[in-house]
Amino acid sequence: MALRIHNRQRLVVVRTALIKKCLLQIMAYLDCADKDLSIVFASDHLIQALNRTYRQHDRPTNVLAFPQ
DSSP: OOEEEEEEOSSSOOOHHHHHHHHHHHHHHTTOTTSOEEEEEEOHHHHHHHHHHHHOOOSOOSOOOOOO
16 A cells, blocks of 8 residues: 655645545545555646646646546
């Protein structure tokens, strides 16, 4: 199992250790502790670029999800 959390923005303080702890508990509860999960906290500029590249929508969005 791999859990990766990346903070690629500077506007909001992200407590990655706390988020990782909570996500590990949630994954255990959902019986998917053996799965991989990656989360990126992104700036509006970065998520707009990703949204434009992968969904052809040239605007920021709240969430982008990709299957592995």
